Amino acid sequence: MVPITVEFKFIDTLNFVGTSLDKAVKNLAEVNNCYCSSCKKVQAMKEGNFLPMNSAGVLIYQAKCKICDTILKKSIKYKKFKNIMREFKADELHLVLQKGIYPYEWVDCYKKFSQQLPENKDDWYSTLNDSNISNNALGFAKKVYKHFGCKNFGEYHDLYLKLDAILTKDIFDNFRKTCYNIYTLDPVYFISAPQLSDMASLKLTRQNLELLTDQETYEIYEKGIRGGNSVIPHRHALANNCYFYDEKSMKTVKLSKEDAVKKGIWNSKKHLSYILYLDANNLYGWALSKPLPVGEFFNYNNEKNNVTEPKPSDFTKETILNLEDNGDYGYTFIVDLEIPSELHKKFQDYPMLPEHYIPKEADLSDYQKKLIADEIGNKPKNGKLISTLYPKKDYI
Structure with a gap:
């Protein structure tokens, strides 16, 4: 007899479908938006429900336009849900x-x-x-x-x-x-x-991707993988203007100065200021679309006797600045550098060159020290990716 081995493999679907089940179902049913005749464009829908299937076998999703509350109806391709139908x-x-x-x-x-x-x-x-x-x-x-x-x-x-x-x-x-x-x-x-x-x-x-076989080269690239930034240089800000977001109409309206003062959003004695929300999407995708190394890795420290040109001494400031972003060959540099003090003010809101760093007590504000003493109980022990204005050594 031939032995039969059955293997069960358990996979978390969340590792592939990175959204809630409710949103995933709506995406598959295509009921997130619909053309609104009042707005004269496709709009998001809210407060929706499926209507009972009619005699013609058509299933309708009915909801309100998220902007104007117009009743919207959309036929659904329900045959995608084969297991539900079964x-x-x-x-x-x-x-x-x-x-x-x-x-x-x-x-x-x-x-x-x-x-x-x-x-x-x-x-x-x-x-x-x-x-x-x-x-x-x-x-x-x-x-x-x-x-x-x-x-x-x-x-x-x-x-x-x-x-x-x-x-x-x-x-x-x-x-x-x-x-x-x-x-x-x-x-x-x-x-x-x-x-x-x-x-x-x-x-x-x-x-074809060439595998890294040299340990030192591997460690250089490993050290260059930084992850996400973990710093908020400016912790608290208040805008000072007459614009107000009305939650009922979901629109931003401009108030009179008198009404803005009553709501506490405007002070004529302070400078006019705004808070701009910026969100960069798909940064990993953007980075992966750029030229990336695929092979022919060469570590100068290990192969210096076989190097003809270019040598590290050949990489002057002008040479580095003139390197092509889309060139056939790329270079990884290990450098010591510092940000001149006259540039500190320019970069203080978002310092460049982040590094894995364990904050020292001198780096912490009085509020952070109090927070550690009252709630956390101990100082940070693990390094985080932090942007600082400190000099960098052996920076990849």
């Missing part, structure tokens, strides 16, 4: 094509499973989100409870978990299908999305 009837799809609603904090003991679905909004309050359930969401939970004939909350709980599992399977199955159609790669054979992306890039570009 487990539920057609007249139930409008109740199961979205993540269920659950009173997490209300369920604090086993006895709650024998009780009925809580109808008090306070029982659905979420401390984590600091918000309560909406009337629309509570009404939907009651509708699901009644339609599926739940005798108690325990049966609703089981339905909630079943729906979570099936929706997750549909999301991941569609993700697998997309990856296979584009890259002919199956995500189940990878640990995470970064590993899958790396393999897909190598496959599509047919680029």
Whole structure:
């Protein structure tokens, strides 16, 4: 007899689908936005629900325009949810094509499973989100409870978990299908999305990557990997102007100086100032789109006798500044440098050249020292990627 070995591999779908199940389902159902005839452009939707499937087999998602509250309707391609369609009837799809609603904090003991679905909004309050359930969401939970004939909350709980599992399977199955159609790669054979992306890039570009075999060269590149910055040079700021964000209309309006003074956002004795929000997206993607080293690595310290040109002494200031960003060969320098004191003011808000650094007591403000003494109890022991104006030694 031939022995048969069965191997089970458990994969966390969160490693591939980096968003909440609720958002992932909406993305797959394509109900995040819709054309609004009032705004005359595509707008985001809010407070949406699926309508029961009509006699023609069309499933409609109805919601409000996030800007003008116009009622929007959009037909849904529900056949993407094959597992949902296999487990539920057609007249139930409008109740199961979205993540269920659950009173997490209300369920604090086993006895709650024998009780009925809580109808008090306070029982659905979420401390984590600091918000309560909406009337629309509570009404939907009651509708699901009644339609599926739940005798108690325990049966609703089981339905909630079943729906979570099936929706997750549909999301991941569609993700697998997309990856296979584009890259002919199956995500189940990878640990995470970064590993899958790396393999897909190598496959599509047919680029061979030379392995680093020299330990010193490897350590140089390892030291050059810095990660994300962990410093806030300017900790607190207040804008001083007459513009005010109205949460009801979700628009920024300009107030009169008198109204701005009443709201405490304007002081005529202070300089006019604003706070600008900047967010750089996909920095890793941007960096990966630039020319990167792929091979022919050469460490001068180990091969100095075999070097003809260029030698380290040949790299003058002018030579370095004239190196082409898209040249066939790149260079990694290990340098000692310092930022001249006359440039400190220019770079104080966001110093360049971050490094892994363990802050000393002299680097800390009085507030930070008090925070350590009152709440943390000990000084920082691990280095963080911090931007400072200090001189740098052996900087990659």
